[in-house]
Amino acid sequence: MHFKKEFDFVKLSKYAYIFSIALTIAGIIALAAFGLNYGVDFQAGSNVDVKLSKTLTKADIEPVLDKIGIAKDATISPGENRMGIRFTKVLTEDQDEQLKAALLKLDGKSSMEVNTVDPEMAKELGRNAIYSVLISCIGIIIYVSIRFEWRFAVAAIIALLHDAFMVVAVFSIFRLEVSLTFIVAVLTIIGYSINDTIVIFDRIRENLRFGKQKTREDLTNLLNHSVNQMLMRSLYTAFTVFIAAFFLFLFGGESIKMFSLAMVIGLIFGAYSSIFIASPLWLFFKHKQKPNRKAVKPSKA
Structure with missing residues (x-):
């Protein structure tokens, strides 16, 4: 052929x-x-998705996290009208509330969604x-x-x-x-x-x-x-x-x-x-x- x-x-x-x-x-x-x-799907920890009405930088968020005592476990990913904060440890309910209150002080119209994955x-x-x-x-x-x-x-x-x-x-x-x-x-x-x-x-x-x-x-x-x-x-x-x-x-x-x-x-x-x-x-x-x-x-x- x-x-x-x-x-x-x-x-x-x-x-x-x-x-x-x-x-x-x-x-x-x-x-x-x-x-x-x-990502947080395969690694234990908490992933916080923040919706903002104004632009916030890492410099604005880091002092807030440091005050709550969770800054060393956090990775901040700023974006346009959004911000992602990934924690290598699972946040407690008290830490969730403190973070939400602190973000509302920075941006009164912000909203926060937390996704948590435990080790198992x-x-x-x-x-x-x-x-x-x-x-x-x-x-x-x-x-x-x-x-x-x-x-x-x-x-x-x-x-x-x-x-x-x-x-x-x-x-x-x-x-x-x-x-x-x-x-x-x-x-x-x-x-x-x-x-x-x-x-x-x-x-x-x-x-x-x-x-x-x-x-x-x-x-x-x-x-x-x-x-x-x-x-x-x-x-x-x-x-x-x-x-x-x-x-x-x-x-x-x-x-x-x-x-x-x-x-x-x-x-x-x-x-x-x-x-x-x-x-x-x-x-x-x-x-x-x-x-x-x-x-x-x-x-x-």
């Missing part, structure tokens, strides 16, 4: 693997050295987050194995784990906050990425039916042709969803900012992995099934 000259994604995948391995190593080092910057709940949320990702991966393995074959399933799962880890690595390297919305974003990315990968795999499977692949070169040409056929569809889909997530990040509320950022990062890696990670991995496994062999010449009588 021969195809006209197209983008050689198999050749380009070698550079993609180098890039992914380098970023994976950087992510592992960052995770080992710094860990993740867990934080551990349970962390475990459930890991279980949810693992269960989704197992479900994907079963689905792809039934619909296609195990080689497609293994390649798809490696690509999905790659996408999820890339998002985790970026958040670890840049010390971005990890909360429950981050887990929702990772699960959404997994769903998007597998959809994009399945579309390419479906085209590969269709093209496999229309010819006999006798050599590695035949399989390589078939994969390149299949990806080239679906390239614009994948790019258009990724770009459309990317634009929506990007503008959510720019103009959305503070509560969905990290969700939107994780989506933006994950969408880029999801489109990238479907083309440069999952498809070449399938080819690698398929090569093992169909070793390269030269045509046998007929023997002379």
Whole structure:
């Protein structure tokens, strides 16, 4: 089977693997050295969201917290008409009341909402987050194995784990906050990425039916042709969803900012992995099934 000259994604995948391995190593080092910057959802403490009618700075709030005796446990994040105060310890009811009264003195129209997570709940949320990702991966393995074959399933799962880890690595390297919305974003990315990968795999499977692949070169040409056929569809889909997530990040509320950022990062890696990670991995496994062999010449009588 021969195809006209197209983008050689198999050749380009070698550079993609180098890039992914380098970023994976950087992510592992960052995770080992710094860990993740867990939000209050996964770390015991209190998170205070303050709605203001005028602008207040850290310098305005710090003396108030110091007077109550909770300044050393606080991280203040000022914003426009809003302020977030994160405490590494759970505030008592008395401290809640004192803080609310002090904020009303600074801004009579302010309102305060306190979200508290105790240590046991934080551990349970962390475990459930890991279980949810693992269960989704197992479900994907079963689905792809039934619909296609195990080689497609293994390649798809490696690509999905790659996408999820890339998002985790970026958040670890840049010390971005990890909360429950981050887990929702990772699960959404997994769903998007597998959809994009399945579309390419479906085209590969269709093209496999229309010819006999006798050599590695035949399989390589078939994969390149299949990806080239679906390239614009994948790019258009990724770009459309990317634009929506990007503008959510720019103009959305503070509560969905990290969700939107994780989506933006994950969408880029999801489109990238479907083309440069999952498809070449399938080819690698398929090569093992169909070793390269030269045509046998007929023997002379």
